[in-house]
Amino acid sequence: MAQDNKDKRQRTIVIGAGPVGTLAALYAANRGHDVEVYELRSDLRDPQTVPLNFTKSINLALSERGINAIRQSGPSALLEKIFNDTIPMVGRMIHGESSTGDLYEKSQNYDVHGRAIYAVDRGGLNKALLDELDSMPNVKLVFNHKLTGADFQKRKAWFEISGNPGTDGRNREVEVDFDLMIGADGAHSAARYHLMKYTRMDYQQEYIDTLWCEFQIRPKELRPGEDPDARFRISPNHLHIWPGKDFMFIAIPSFDGSFTCTLFMPSENFVTLDATPSSVPSFFNKYFPGVTSLISPADLISSFTNNPHLPLISIKCNPYHFSDSIVIVGDAAHAMVPFYGQGMNAGLEDIRILFSFFDKYPSILPSDRSKALAEYSAFRKPDAHVINDLALHNYVEMRASTVSPTYALRKWLEEN
Numbered sequence: 147m148a149q150d151n152k153d154k155r156q157r158t159i160v161i162g163a164g165p166v167g168t169l170a171a172l173y174a175a176n177r178g179h180d181v182e183v184y185e186l187r188s189d190l191r192d193p194q195t196v197p198l199n200f201t202k203s204i205n206l207a208l209s210e211r212g213i214n215a216i217r218q219s220g221p222s223a224l225l226e227k228i229f230n231d232t233i234p235m236v237g238r239m240i241h242g243e244s245s246t247g248d249l250y251e252k253s254q255n256y257d258v259h260g261r262a263i264y265a266v267d268r269g270g271l272n273k274a275l276l277d278e279l280d281s282m283p284n285v286k287l288v289f290n291h292k293l294t295g296a297d298f299q300k301r302k303a304w305f306e307i308s309g310n311p312g313t314d315g316r317n318r319e320v321e322v323d324f325d326l327m328i329g330a331d332g333a334h335s336a337a338r339y340h341l342m343k344y345t346r347m348d349y350q351q352e353y354i355d356t357l358w359c360e361f362q363i364r365p366k367e368l369r370p371g372e373d374p375d376a377r378f379r380i381s382p383n384h385l386h387i388w389p390g391k392d393f394m395f396i397a398i399p400s401f402d403g404s405f406t407c408t409l410f411m412p413s414e415n416f417v418t419l420d421a422t423p424s425s426v427p428s429f430f431n432k433y434f435p436g437v438t439s440l441i442s443p444a445d446l447i448s449s450f451t452n453n454p455h456l457p458l459i460s461i462k463c464n465p466y467h468f469s470d471s472i473v474i475v476g477d478a479a480h481a482m483v484p485f486y487g488q489g490m491n492a493g494l495e496d497i498r499i500l501f502s503f504f505d506k507y508p509s510i511l512p513s514d515r516s517k518a519l520a521e522y523s524a525f526r527k528p529d530a531h532v533i534n535d536l537a538l539h540n541y542v543e544m545r546a547s548t549v550s551p552t553y554a555l556r557k558w559l560e561e562n
């Protein structure tokens with residue numbers, strides 16, 4: 147009898163255990179689905195796992211869009227747990243040098259009511275979501291499983307299991323049945339690739355001519371009795387920007403007093419600096435005044451040389467689903483450039499909205515699920531496409547308009 151009841155539950159498989167996939171699993175589990183999460187990598191809570199640091203920025207800006215999606219995930223202390231490790235950023239701090247050579251910093255608040263966005267450690271947020279899922283009896287986390295194929299008519303998926311080869315030395319494969327697949331496997335999504343074979347998907351991707359590289363401002367060592375906040379070398383409550391017209395350097399605070407910094411710059415400038423890494427500190431002195439007093443020249447050179455120079459992709463597609471069996475969310479559906487700080491936030495919001503359509507059609511009948519998915523795709527497309535566009539436009543805003551309000555207008559007039 148118990149088995150009969152179990153068979154009536156919806157089997158939802160989630161591809162990808164990033165922030166969006168884990169939140170999707172939580173929403174599904176709280177609605178009583180039998181949930182399995184398949185992740186390509188090993189468990190990021192395992193100290194042996196190679197951290198994601200250099201495929202995704204270490205810390206991110208979490209905004210109300212994402213916070214609300216976590217808040218509505220169900221009855222748990224998850225949001226509180228995540229918030230404990232965040233730092234509010236009330237505005238951006240613009241750094242520059244006056245015509246007389248004096249360094250200045252100018253705070254620009256995000257909100258007249260003082261509301262903030264929050265610096266959050268990407269790994270910490272992801273771990274909190276995984277811990278939450280681990281505590282749920284109807285969730286199974288399956289690591290080292292890479293989605294390699296899917297049949298969305300027969301509702302079957304195939305995974306390659308890494309690290310456990312068969313006697314022929316090749317990785318083994320496993321077949322999994324499902325009612326619903328939620329593809330949250332990032333910008334290079336395999337779920338999206340297979341979905342394309344089943345639906346007339348419009349698809350557009352663009353690599354912008356900007357690369358990014360990560361740096362770090364180390365925390366200050368505290369003297370005995372010193373105020374713990376003194377560990378931050380610059381204001382912890384701001385997102386710091388060194389605008390440079392064609393380049394930009396930003397810094398986001400971390401709980402330990404350090405700042406994760408990102409250099410955004412056209413690829414040709416990376417090529418030039420690559421040829422003479424010793425000129426990195428003088429480049430910073432010229433374009434990002436004050437940074438060399440926060441990061442030593444040796445650290446600047448070693449971060450520039452050792453950390454990867456990574457591309458930025460922008461993806462738009464539609465629809466996001468096929469029939470009643472698959473939907474893609476997060477970066478898999480709408481990877482965007484990071485200048486609006488909304489990629490993850492928008493992905494988390496996808497989940498809140500997706501499940502509001504499942505709640506509108508709460509039965510587990512495939513016909514209801516297909517209505518929910520079709521309405522979700524139609525509803526979500528315009529917003530997702532607009533956020534992608536805003537993210538692209540905000541690059542001009544952040545690197546130039548923060549110092550010259552007319553710059554963006556001039557640039558727009560030149561380009562149009």
Ligand code: FAD
Pocket residue numbers: 161162163164165166167184185186187201202203205206207208291292293294330331332333334335336337358408475476477478482484487488489490491492493
């Ligand atoms: P991902 O984080 O990419 O997770 C996908 C998961 O799927 C991964 O764990 C991957 O291993 C797994 N996977 C991939 N392929 C397979 C497969 N075939 N089978 C099984 N598993 C698979 N967003 C913000 O909201 N705020 C910010 O401030 C911000 N800053 C950013 C700064 C930078 C420099 C960059 C590059 C991005 C930034 N973003 C920011 C965007 C944010 O990182 C992404 O939008 C977010 O990580 C997307 O989450 P996701 O879960 O959809 O995908």
